[in-house]
Amino acid sequence: MDNQPPVHSYLREPSGLKSWLLTRDHKRIGVLYLIGIMTAFVIGGVLALMIRLELLRPGPTLFTPDTYNKIFTLHGAVMIFLFIIPSIPAALGNFVLPLLIGAKDVAFPRLNLASWYIYVVGTVVALYSIFAGAVDTGWTFYTPYSTQSTTTVTAMTLGAFILGFSSILTGLNFIVTVHKLRAPGMTWFRMPLMVWALYATAVIQILATPVLGITLVLLILERLFGIGIFDPAMGGDPVLYQHFFWFYSHPAVYIMILPGMGIISELISTFSRKTIFGYRFIAFSSVAIALLGFLVWGHHMFVSGQSELASMVFSALTFLVAIPSGIKIFNWLATMYKGQISFTTPMLYALSFLCTFTVGGLTGIFLGTLSVDVHLHDTYFVVAHFHYVMVGGTVMALLGGVHYWWPKMFGRMYSEFWGRIAAIIIFVGFNLTFFPQFVLGSQGMPRRYFDYIPEYHSLHATSTVGSWVMTIGFLIMAAYLIRSFSHGAIPGDNPWGSLSLEWTTTSPPPTENFAVTPQITHGPYDYDQMTAASTLARHGTGAR
Amino acid sequence: MDTTRTLFLPPGGSTVAPEVDALFNFLVYVAIAFFVLIMTMVIVFAVRYRRRGPQVLTPGISHNTALEMTWITIPLILVGIVFVWGFRGYLKQSVVPKDALEVRVTGQKWFWSFAYPEGATSINELVVPAGKPIKLLLSSQDVIHSFYVPDFRIKRDALPNRYTITWFEAPRPGNHHLFCAEYCGTKHSAMIGTVRVVSDREYQQWLESTSASGTGMSAVDFGAKLYVSKTCNSCHSNDGRAMNGPTFRNLYGHDVEMTGGGRVIVDENYLRESILDPRAKVVAGYQPIMPTFQGLIKTHEMDALIAYIKSLSPTKEDDGQPAPRP
Numbered sequence: 001m002d003n004q005p006p007v008h009s010y011l012r013e014p015s016g017l018k019s020w021l022l023t024r025d026h027k028r029i030g031v032l033y034l035i036g037i038m039t040a041f042v043i044g045g046v047l048a049l050m051i052r053l054e055l056l057r058p059g060p061t062l063f064t065p066d067t068y069n070k071i072f073t074l075h076g077a078v079m080i081f082l083f084i085i086p087s088i089p090a091a092l093g094n095f096v097l098p099l100l101i102g103a104k105d106v107a108f109p110r111l112n113l114a115s116w117y118i119y120v121v122g123t124v125v126a127l128y129s130i131f132a133g134a135v136d137t138g139w140t141f142y143t144p145y146s147t148q149s150t151t152t153v154t155a156m157t158l159g160a161f162i163l164g165f166s167s168i169l170t171g172l173n174f175i176v177t178v179h180k181l182r183a184p185g186m187t188w189f190r191m192p193l194m195v196w197a198l199y200a201t202a203v204i205q206i207l208a209t210p211v212l213g214i215t216l217v218l219l220i221l222e223r224l225f226g227i228g229i230f231d232p233a234m235g236g237d238p239v240l241y242q243h244f245f246w247f248y249s250h251p252a253v254y255i256m257i258l259p260g261m262g263i264i265s266e267l268i269s270t271f272s273r274k275t276i277f278g279y280r281f282i283a284f285s286s287v288a289i290a291l292l293g294f295l296v297w298g299h300h301m302f303v304s305g306q307s308e309l310a311s312m313v314f315s316a317l318t319f320l321v322a323i324p325s326g327i328k329i330f331n332w333l334a335t336m337y338k339g340q341i342s343f344t345t346p347m348l349y350a351l352s353f354l355c356t357f358t359v360g361g362l363t364g365i366f367l368g369t370l371s372v373d374v375h376l377h378d379t380y381f382v383v384a385h386f387h388y389v390m391v392g393g394t395v396m397a398l399l400g401g402v403h404y405w406w407p408k409m410f411g412r413m414y415s416e417f418w419g420r421i422a423a424i425i426i427f428v429g430f431n432l433t434f435f436p437q438f439v440l441g442s443q444g445m446p447r448r449y450f451d452y453i454p455e456y457h458s459l460h461a462t463s464t465v466g467s468w469v470m471t472i473g474f475l476i477m478a479a480y481l482i483r484s485f486s487h488g489a490i491p492g493d494n495p496w497g498s499l500s501l502e503w504t505t506t507s508p509p510p511t512e513n514f515a516v517t518p519q520i521t522h523g524p525y526d527y528d529q530m531t532a533a534s535t536l537a538r539h540g541t542g543a544r
Numbered sequence: 545m546d547t548t549r550t551l552f553l554p555p556g557g558s559t560v561a562p563e564v565d566a567l568f569n570f571l572v573y574v575a576i577a578f579f580v581l582i583m584t585m586v587i588v589f590a591v592r593y594r595r596r597g598p599q600v601l602t603p604g605i606s607h608n609t610a611l612e613m614t615w616i617t618i619p620l621i622l623v624g625i626v627f628v629w630g631f632r633g634y635l636k637q638s639v640v641p642k643d644a645l646e647v648r649v650t651g652q653k654w655f656w657s658f659a660y661p662e663g664a665t666s667i668n669e670l671v672v673p674a675g676k677p678i679k680l681l682l683s684s685q686d687v688i689h690s691f692y693v694p695d696f697r698i699k700r701d702a703l704p705n706r707y708t709i710t711w712f713e714a715p716r717p718g719n720h721h722l723f724c725a726e727y728c729g730t731k732h733s734a735m736i737g738t739v740r741v742v743s744d745r746e747y748q749q750w751l752e753s754t755s756a757s758g759t760g761m762s763a764v765d766f767g768a769k770l771y772v773s774k775t776c777n778s779c780h781s782n783d784g785r786a787m788n789g790p791t792f793r794n795l796y797g798h799d800v801e802m803t804g805g806g807r808v809i810v811d812e813n814y815l816r817e818s819i820l821d822p823r824a825k826v827v828a829g830y831q832p833i834m835p836t837f838q839g840l841i842k843t844h845e846m847d848a849l850i851a852y853i854k855s856l857s858p859t860k861e862d863d864g865q866p867a868p869r870p
Contacts, residue, residue: 065730138727144704145687145728232705238688239703273599278607303690303699305708308638312631319623323616329582330615336589338603343594351586358582362575369626371564371633372571375697378690378725442552442568444694446725449733453721497599528604 009411009508024109025511029116030095031409034402036119037091040082045474047075052433052467055460058452065450069136070151072448076139081160082123084394085252088259089205090119090170092401093198095409097174099502099509100192102183102518107176111169118166126159138448140249143230143241147222154223157216164209164216167255171205174198183501185520189283192500192524193276196283197262200290204251204258208294212248215241239304246297254293256390258286260397261328264350267400268332269525270498271347272339276525278331285324292321302373311370318368325361329354344496345419349400352427356392360385363438378448381441387434399423399477406481407495411508412488418480425473432466497532500524557695557720557741559713563633564697567626574622637698640711644679647672651682651689651702652835654731655775656722664754665840667775668737670722673747677713685835690726693739699725714741730833734778767852770845779834782856789834790827796857801828815850 010027020028050071054061063071094112098105106112129135129152137146137153146153178199182191219241221227228234230241269276276282298306298314332354341347363385367373376382407413436459441447445456452460494503501524505514522529552572556565647670648659658666672678682691682702691710692699700710714720724735742750761769771777771792779788790800796810803826808814817824819841822834841849 065733069727069730069732136729142688142727148687149729232703237705272593272602273595274602275604275606277605278612281607281612302634304701305703305706308634311634315630316627319627322623323620326615326619327612331612333582333585333589334605334608334611336586336593338605339589339593340595340599340602341590341593343590351590354586355583358579362578365575365623365626366568366571369567369571369630371560371630371637371697372568373630374634374637374699375564375568375694377699378692439552443554444692444721444723446692446723446733448727451733453736526604527602529601531599531601 008510009506010511011410011508013511022113024105024113026094026098026106026109026112027409027509029112030091030093032116033086033091033094033119036116036123037083037087040078040123044075044079044083045471047071047078049467049471051075052464054450055452056464057461058454058457060451066136068450069448070134073135073138074130077126077135077156077160080139081163082126084256084390085163085167086119087398088263088394088401089174089198089201089255090115090166092263092398092405093174093259094170096405096502097177097195097198098181099505099513100195100500101178101181101186102501102514102520103177103181104512104514106173107180108173112173115166115169115173118162118169122159122163122166125162126156129155129159140245141219142245143219143222143238144232146219147230154220157219161213161216164213167205168209171202171209174202175206183518183520189279190520190523193265193279193282193286194259194262196286197258197265200286201255201258204255204290204293208248208251208255211244212252215244215248218244239301239306242301242304243297246300250297250300251293253389254289256394258289260353260394261286263397263401263404264332264353266500267346267350267404268335269527270404270496270500271344271350272336272341273497273527274335274339274525275528276331277334277337278327279525281327282331285327288324289321292317292324296321299368299373302370303377315368315370319365322361322365322368329358329361343420345414345416345423346400346404348420348423349396349403352423353393353396353400356388356396356427356430360388360392363388376441378446379441380437380445380447383447384434384437384441387437391430391434399426404496405502406484407491408502408507408509410485411490412484413491413495414484414488415480418476422473422476422480425476426470429466429469429471429473432469433463434466436460436462436466494532499526499530499532503532554694556697557714557716557718558697559715560633560636561695561697563636567629567633570629571626637710640679640709641677641713644677644711645672646679646681649680649682649691649702650685651691651724651728652685653687653729653833654724654735655778656691656735656737657840660751662751664751666754667773667840670737670739671747671750672714672739672741673744674714674717674741676744677711679709679711682708682710687728688726689724689728689735692723692725693720694723695720696739701726714739717741717743763848763851764855767848767850767855770849771852774837774841774849776849789830792853792856794857796854798857802826803828803830803832812850815853816846819846819849
């Protein structure tokens, strides 16, 4: 292990701000996205804390109802459109995808940079809408409320519309990259499962996002020109909007969770030093989830007045999605069996994921069940469920991935001690925040309520305290990650002893990723045949 | 037929509640069983196979088709059972019994109004007889609302362009919370009402008293009652405080500035117009958010309400200012 970071790293060459802003290097673009999503996460997180503060006790606490309505709308819109959708695919995916398949870059580097700029423009437009008065419709922009609202709905939906193009172009880039740029010997079934997950995600990004774009344009036209497609007074139908919206936004849930599942596959195999169990089942379950995800949108509308027959079909299809998700969980467990498990910070996030995502998945069964959903729909049970999937699933996986690839990205190691402490605090705070919401929801507490009846007080107060605990965890994380840039140990090229391709090059990698094009002779999880030391011997140590 | 309170569910108050609760509880048990199974495996493996020394080769268990088919088949059977069970309950929640009593429910920013077959109306309080199926014909005057009674395990959106239908039968008298479950703006969380389930005899009495409305009461007293029952009090105070709307105190007979300029003397006709067409002339400084009460208020109720508002304006000797002359 060397004591100095490699000289030829993508971080240093070329240098200067301009070289970053005009870069075509997928790794730099990944880092730029990482900065973007972290900023969005901080904004969305502060808004979340404001929501929990208002709900600390019944009655007005800090804000007026109108202000509160804007805060929860912005929390949802910022977290969904600016943070979680681009989080794993655009930030981590950009960084690791070419490294994972042995490519020098993505297929269309200029388009990749353009995607980031589109993301920035969309973000600026969305943030403008906040400063111009903010939106009060909920992130779902349901009509006719959103067509009548006097707030800045047009600017916010325009922002989301622009962000959609960033997502579509990234998806397109990834699909072509996976098809055309795999290194010699990297067959489809030698690809790391993260690549399968990113590929399945990209398919959804390309097919579903245009529908959101069209829907938002229709909404904007309705607001500006009164075209009447959603307006009952002109023969339109407000429920049509819900169909359009969820046709994108349910598949979007899988845009958020599938790449997270990819990360978990990498983490569990690496830190159990074990061949992944049921590779093909996991790979195909990603594709199955991506396809089935298009056919279940109506489960958001069981009480909307859609026909009972439609509800029945949507319920049945929804249950089918549970099967591939269950396959993944059990295959990860089987991967741990007879492994050599180490409790590093990334692995703690993977274990947190197994716990919280399981809860998120199982509570999804409640909501897919027709008669039970009638009671639970639009209550805090739904709020708890999707936070268990999105935060307990995607964010846990994202944090695991960031900690796993941090030494690869920046050539520095963070404090493992503080990393584990923060992971445990976040896990505890998360459950304290969101578990009480399952109870609140099944007792009947509707979502998007500024005020509530006194019976719900103690559970809301517990949830608010949980949000503070989680915040402490995130502050500790921010501190040790920032400190790692200056004080972090130099980790060496492969600190985790992983067999996957990205660890065969230097940490951080050179601009071209690999000194010579790698020849792939084994799968990424062949821990039964070799150790990391023997791979290094075979591949050399990259560019140094 | 009531079910008892559990950690999760409030006590059931309708005939469909026991079926929904049984399925909910079944799901809780299945979820706990799977969660415990998965977590036990995580913990046992994590402890038993924790890393003890330098890296060595591990067994290359690539897959096991029989095992994988097992964890596909068992969940598939379970979700199959849950799907059929849930669909049967949903049909029960959706198919209205033939002899049901029909009540028209209108959601409006931000209150519920109810119209009964006998011509009676009520606001934010649905009064129904126990042991009788009640059909609710829902619609909205503005945006989408959702009629939700947690104790009954029913919820249905109220839409501006069509009727939606749900029903319930509450076996026993008692009071139940009614919430709006579809986000509808500023006072969404205040769009709370009560479902009051009463005996058949009480229901008949209530219908009579509501329809006869105010017989034997003075106009001012009846108006004071309507001030609460029509929920005027949620936006208009009677003691001078400004709320979402102007206070009724010292309103009648006074000269008030309008939004967009101009002044109006508050007289009987201005009050009547403001109740039926609230956005025609809005007092300066207030948002035009009041809904119309056209069709929701009868002539003698209008008379009584105006009499009540008049009674809140003391004579000019009392407030020391001469009432301006038209």
